[in-house]
Amino acid sequence: MSPSRIVLMLVASAAAFAATAACADEQEDIDYRQHIMNTLGEQMAAIQQIVQRKAPADNLATHVQIVAVTAATAKAAFKSEVPGGRAKPDVWANWPDFSKRLDELVAATAAVAKSAKEGGVQGTAAKLETLKCKGCHDVYREEKK
Amino acid sequence: MSPSRIVLMLVASAAAFAATAACADEQEDIDYRQHIMNTLGEQMAAIQQIVQRKAPADNLATHVQIVAVTAATAKAAFKSEVPGGRAKPDVWANWPDFSKRLDELVAATAAVAKSAKEGGVQGTAAKLETLKCKGCHDVYREEKK
Numbered sequence: 622m623s624p625s626r627i628v629l630m631l632v633a634s635a636a637a638f639a640a641t642a643a644c645a646d647e648q649e650d651i652d653y654r655q656h657i658m659n660t661l662g663e664q665m666a667a668i669q670q671i672v673q674r675k676a677p678a679d680n681l682a683t684h685v686q687i688v689a690v691t692a693a694t695a696k697a698a699f700k701s702e703v704p705g706g707r708a709k710p711d712v713w714a715n716w717p718d719f720s721k722r723l724d725e726l727v728a729a730t731a732a733v734a735k736s737a738k739e740g741g742v743q744g745t746a747a748k749l750e751t752l753k754c755k756g757c758h759d760v761y762r763e764e765k766k
Numbered sequence: 767m768s769p770s771r772i773v774l775m776l777v778a779s780a781a782a783f784a785a786t787a788a789c790a791d792e793q794e795d796i797d798y799r800q801h802i803m804n805t806l807g808e809q810m811a812a813i814q815q816i817v818q819r820k821a822p823a824d825n826l827a828t829h830v831q832i833v834a835v836t837a838a839t840a841k842a843a844f845k846s847e848v849p850g851g852r853a854k855p856d857v858w859a860n861w862p863d864f865s866k867r868l869d870e871l872v873a874a875t876a877a878v879a880k881s882a883k884e885g886g887v888q889g890t891a892a893k894l895e896t897l898k899c900k901g902c903h904d905v906y907r908e909e910k911k
Contacts, residue, residue, distance in 0.1 A: 646820075649815060649820040649821060650821075652811070652815065653812060653815050653820070653821040655809075656808040656809065656811050656812040656815075657812065659804070659807050659808045660809060660832070662809070663801040663802075663804045663805045664801065664805060666797070666801050667798060667801040667802065667839075670794060670797065670801075675791075675794040675798070676794060676795075676798040676842075676843075677842050677845070679842050680839040680842055680843070683835055683838065683839050684839065686835060687805070687832055687835055687836055690828055690831060690835070691832055693828065694812075694825040694828050694829065694832075697822050697824050697825055698821075698822075698825070700822070726825045736826075743827050749855055759884075
């Protein structure tokens with residue numbers, strides 16, 4: 622085999638390796654943000670059960686606090702522009718809006734967490750209505766296939 | 767139809783209704799604790815990614831804090847004796863041990879959360895090793911079917 626052919630093969634292998642590595646990294650980015658969004662989903666579902674009196678009320682304030690703290694981790698998770706999973710490319714095309722909405726989610730959940738600590742289910746149910754995941758999901762999340 | 771037959775039918779319907787309601791309640795109990803255990807799983811997976819340098823380190827302390835706070839909600843979720851989901855009946859047969867292990871999880875995660883806040887990934891990775899979900903799952907959780 623000629624030296625130039627060997628060099629060509631090495632270059633091709635290196636390129637293939639780089640491509641695989643990039644894809645693996647991108648999947649990690651997608652997995653990471655999904656861990657965060659799934660956490661929000663699980664906690665919101667637990668809160669929903671408590672509001673409907675289908676789960677013990679003692680944990681309400683803690684669940685809302687978990688939502689607030691988790692929401693604060695989401696921005697870093699979406700920072701790298703890696704479409705995939707259920708994130709629409711608009712997340713990055715409209716980053717100022719998406720990012721502002723995440724900030725608002727953090728502020729809103731923190732406020733509800735405070736009220737849940739003081740007011741229990743009765744005093745919190747109406748405020749929980751302000752935490753609508755749907756508003757953002759309608760714009761930035763793909764429908765489930 | 768004789769009055770006694772009508773009464774019998776009413777009693778039978780009431781019993782069937784009560785059974786359905788009980789089952790629905792039991793499913794709510796199972797769902798509720800699964801929301802909590804899934805949250806722990808999602809957050810531990812995020813932490814794992816950070817330790818393996820596959821996700822941004824900024825959120826590490828927050829994720830560990832979420833695990834600690836979530837762990838503290840688990841005991842109330844397992845209180846009603848409702849086998850099902852992946853919980854083995856041993857959860858309730860050995861409640862003092864199961865409950866003690868949950869307390870230990872809360873204490874251990876709170877300690878690691880403190881260290882993550884101060885020491886970052888470097889100072890926390892070894893301590894994270896102490897948070898083994900497997901020890902408890904091997905005893906109290908059914909294998910996935």
